[in-house]
Amino acid sequence: xxxxxxxxxxxxxxxDKATKAKVTLENYYSNLIAQHVERKQRLAKLEESLKDDSxxxxxxHEKRLQHAQKETEFLRxxxxxxxxxxxxxxKVIGRGAFGEVRLVQKKDTGxxxxxxxxxxxxxxxxxxxAHVRAERDILVEADHQWVVKMYYSFQDPIxxxxxxxxxxxxxMMTLLMKKDTLSEEFTQFYIAETALAIDSIHKLGFIHRDxxxxxxxxxxxxxxxxxxxxxxxxxxxxxxxxKRRAESWKKNRRALAxxxxxxxxxxxxxxxxxxxxxxxCDWWSLGVIMYEMLIGYPPFCSENPQDTYRKVMNWRETLxxxxxxxxxxxxxxxxxKFCCEAERRLGSQKGIEDLKIIPFFRGVDWEHIRExxxxxxxxxxxxxxxxxxxxxxxxxxxxxxxxxxQDGEVNYKDxxxxxxxxxxxxxxxxxxxPTKK
Amino acid sequence: KKKFAHxxxxxxxxxxxxASLNSGINLRGAVKLPEGxxxxxxxxxxVVDFFNRINLIYGTISDYCTEQTCPTMSGGPxxxxxxxxxxxxxxxxxxxAKEYISNLMDWIEVQINNPALFPCTSDLPFPKNFEKLCSxxxxxxxxxxxxxxxxxxxxxxTIAAEAHVNTCYKHFxxxxxxxxxxxxxxLEPLAVMASKICKDC
Ligand SMILES: Nc1ncnc2c1ncn2[C@@H]1O[C@H](COP(=O)(O)OP(=O)(O)OP(=O)(O)O)[C@@H](O)[C@H]1O
Numbered sequence: 066x067x068x069x070x071x072x073x074x075x076x077x078x079x080x081d082k083a084t085k086a087k088v089t090l091e092n093y094y095s096n097l098i099a100q101h102v103e104r105k106q107r108l109a110k111l112e113e114s115l116k117d118d119s120x121x122x123x124x125x126h127e128k129r130l131q132h133a134q135k136e137t138e139f140l141r142x143x144x145x146x147x148x149x150x151x152x153x154x155x156k157v158i159g160r161g162a163f164g165e166v167r168l169v170q171k172k173d174t175g176x177x178x179x180x181x182x183x184x185x186x187x188x189x190x191x192x193x194x195a196h197v198r199a200e201r202d203i204l205v206e207a208d209h210q211w212v213v214k215m216y217y218s219f220q221d222p223i224x225x226x227x228x229x230x231x232x233x234x235x236x237m238m239t240l241l242m243k244k245d246t247l248s249e250e251f252t253q254f255y256i257a258e259t260a261l262a263i264d265s266i267h268k269l270g271f272i273h274r275d276x277x278x279x280x281x282x283x284x285x286x287x288x289x290x291x292x293x294x295x296x297x298x299x300x301x302x303x304x305x306x307x308k309r310r311a312e313s314w315k316k317n318r319r320a321l322a323x324x325x326x327x328x329x330x331x332x333x334x335x336x337x338x339x340x341x342x343x344x345x346c347d348w349w350s351l352g353v354i355m356y357e358m359l360i361g362y363p364p365f366c367s368e369n370p371q372d373t374y375r376k377v378m379n380w381r382e383t384l385x386x387x388x389x390x391x392x393x394x395x396x397x398x399x400x401x402k403f404c405c406e407a408e409r410r411l412g413s414q415k416g417i418e419d420l421k422i423i424p425f426f427r428g429v430d431w432e433h434i435r436e437x438x439x440x441x442x443x444x445x446x447x448x449x450x451x452x453x454x455x456x457x458x459x460x461x462x463x464x465x466x467x468x469x470x471q472d473g474e475v476n477y478k479d480x481x482x483x484x485x486x487x488x489x490x491x492x493x494x495x496x497x498x499p500t501k502k
Numbered sequence: 503k504k505k506f507a508h509x510x511x512x513x514x515x516x517x518x519x520x521a522s523l524n525s526g527i528n529l530r531g532a533v534k535l536p537e538g539x540x541x542x543x544x545x546x547x548x549v550v551d552f553f554n555r556i557n558l559i560y561g562t563i564s565d566y567c568t569e570q571t572c573p574t575m576s577g578g579p580x581x582x583x584x585x586x587x588x589x590x591x592x593x594x595x596x597x598x599a600k601e602y603i604s605n606l607m608d609w610i611e612v613q614i615n616n617p618a619l620f621p622c623t624s625d626l627p628f629p630k631n632f633e634k635l636c637s638x639x640x641x642x643x644x645x646x647x648x649x650x651x652x653x654x655x656x657x658x659x660t661i662a663a664e665a666h667v668n669t670c671y672k673h674f675x676x677x678x679x680x681x682x683x684x685x686x687x688x689l690e691p692l693a694v695m696a697s698k699i700c701k702d703c
Contacts, residue, residue: 083661133538145622
């Protein structure tokens with residue numbers, strides 16, 4: 066190697082490191098402000114709740130102590146460096162475009178989680194960075210009964226890791242494959258729950274855009290939760306992050322224009338067009354899923370994605386109901402109201418309210434559906450029961466570990482992922498209690 | 503472990519020396535112990551964070567810090583630091599800055615990763631001498647700042663990171679003075695600069 070080549074390489078490497086360090090420090094200090102403010106807000110919220118006169122001084126004192134203890138626990142948590150080695154992989158339970166999902170057990174506590182692994186290199190290649198950010202954002206924000214809860218995230222040079230709550234009931238795709246079709250009663254239950262889930266993320270300001278049976282997971286009682294915000298797009302902007310969100314939005318649009326995102330079966334026609342789309346696209350997907358539940362296959366399914374795409378775009382001609390599988394007029398009517406022009410689509414006007422007056426949903430207890438028994442009770446024998454999942458015998462259980470980067474070697478442009486670490490405050494200190502925003 | 507040579511410190515600090523990130527943040531307020539918080543936990547989380555950030559900062563200029571450029575660990579002509587760890591180096595020994603800092607960082611890493619010293623689950627207590635240990639760690643971390651500021655500030659300017667380093671130093675300074683963790687003697691090499699950049703919020 067010549068001297069000049071050497072100096073060039075040297076300086077590129079140095080600049081690389083410098084940029085990364087600078088971004089890290091900038092992030093650190095902007096997070097520090099946010100954390101400082103949030104901590105104050107948590108305290109203010111506590112004091113607000115203590116204004117209640119029915120509490121004795123002693124009880125108030127006790128509450129303040131508890132609060133301080135939680136804050137201290139959080140500080141300790143911040144120091145604990147979580148990594149792959151803290152989790153024992155138990156089984157591979159799913160596979161997606163960028164990696165696998167494993168059932169894992171945290172070694173010290175014994176708690177069981179689902180670990181989603183995303184390969185950085187694949188994501189960079191497919192311009193998915195903004196998507197993962199969006200995923201992180203919604204998972205963090207959506208502290209919500211309809212959304213799979215995320216507890217930690219971390220990374221190594223090769224992968225990003227999401228540690229989520231494990232939903233032992235499996236996914237809707239697997240259920241539909243087992244059952245061929247569902248009765249109208251069961252369909253009503255799952256569509257109503259999915260509708261509530263969609264409505265709740267819309268209220269948070271997100272469009273899912275990739276609602277499909279693989280992303281509908283079932284909890285231990287058989288109730289539904291949404292997973293996979295890989296392709297989530299933001300519809301409203303928060304003042305704090307509007308710039309990054311705009312970036313993310315644009316990036317999503319572009320990635321979408323250039324790539325077929327998984328199966329196009331459930332995607333609304335307007336999403337394929339360059340003209341833009343809104344939250345209504347998620348209601349279209351719901352119609353497609355409802356069709357599949359009752360008929361046994363999605364309405365536009367074809368031999369290849371190109372044909373499916375063509376059928377989706379020509380839905381006026383291609384959305385037909387086979388005579389061999391009779392379904393009620395109410396069900397048919399509901400599907401047609403979901404799978405139509407975005408402007409007149411069910412759900413596009415007043416969200417979930419649009420659905421409540423539809424005959425097909427008559428009898429649904431919208432307020433309490435989650436507390437009532439599920440349509441199909443899930444049988445879970447133990448916390449790590451994976452009988453509701455397919456086997457992935459070809460995937461190794463060990464997590465592909467990263468070779469340590471050689472000193473001086475320029476590794477991945479990691480700063481793209483720098484923002485990617487998250488530890489949930491509530492989740493760890495008062496496990497299982499849903500919190501309201 | 504420290505030897506004072508005579509001479510005067512000449513700061514070649516630029517105008518940029520006062521630049522810092524997020525002028526909006528009140529770092530002095532941010533380091534204060536929150537109501538009801540445990541002092542040891544508060545110190546522990548800061549020590550770990552400072553270690554990580556100072557490591558990062560030194561990492562950006564470590565390519566410029568060689569045995570040729572910095573044959574000793576010094577902070578200007580008046581201060582030279584000698585390394586002793588009671589194991590490999592029983593007696594205070596002069597080392598090239600790179601080696602000194604690498605030993606120093608390794609030593610700190612061992613301390614903060616030791617759950618008997620830095621417990622990270624709430625069922626474990628802090629050791630009795632925890633504050634003293636942290637004083638020692640922070641004093642040693644300060645020497646890295648001293649070296650970076652006095653010998654590599656030009657490098658920091660080249661990569662346009664002066665605001666980042668200053669912000670970090672300010673944060674560090676406010677923290678250690680708030681809890682009186684590092685002696686004035688240790689802080690002295692950067693005292694003039696500190697009085698310049700740490701006068702606001
Ligand atoms: N929290 C969870 N609990 C239980 N199973 C899960 C969980 N998350 C994912 N799975 C399983 O893993 C499968 C794949 O997960 P997921 O859809 O999130 O992967 P992905 O990489 O995002 O795929 P794609 O982007 O193609 O949808 C799911 O269909 C489901 O069976």
